[in-house]
Amino acid sequence: MDSASEPDKVSKPEMEKEARWADDPAPAYDVICWDDPVNYMEVETHVFMKIFGWDKPTAVKHTIEINDTGKSVLAREEFEQAECYVHQLLHYSLHATMEPVQ
């Protein structure tokens, strides 16, 4: 096999993928948790570990980011999964929304 044939083999699936996305775009959404004066940092950490299955350092990192910057992007998902996460976060009364990725 000569090296010139390699790019074709690699690029074809990519082209198919691009074509599929052009016809049926599945926009990505950021799942964001916003700061509020009500929720304790410990509660946010607990909820993130519970919902996303994160270890404590990862959950704490996002909690601190919320406290320092006012928000943290917790996940980037397609519509349905992002919506599911927002519902779960709202069950705990955290201030969560899903925003389209620009």
Place this chain on the structure above:
Amino acid sequence: MKLVNRAAGNWHYVLDQTKFVLLKKLLETFPLIVAEAAPPLSRTDNNPRVAERNHLLYTALADHRRELEQQAMNLLTAEKFVSAGEGKALTISAQEREMLIQVLNAIRMGCWCELGRPPKLEPQSANASEQELNAHALLEVAGYFEYCLIAPDMAE
């Protein structure tokens, strides 16, 4: 309220009589807020699909709140609290613990809404109304129990 031990998927707490009465009264205040008090699904997405899904979100949250209310009442009526010395012992499953955390946090959120959603939870002023004082008190008491439930996790 204090965690005594955690075994076989259950959490065992003890609390004195005063804390038991406080927790009972607190749970009886739930739900304080309606589902529409939650934020909309998205702040920036103008897609009509999102507007439609907002309606579903609020319906789902209202359903969830009704389930929580029922579970909270079960916790109070199912002889979960047994006498232990001068206080009570409470044994709850991991699922019941999560339910309790959700209920307590919803009560805190409800109190905040009742206070007009202030950007900061400042100490109440001297001329605060009785309703405001009550909301502040409930918010703090719910926070105390919530912290008792979660603190052992944070210490690990």
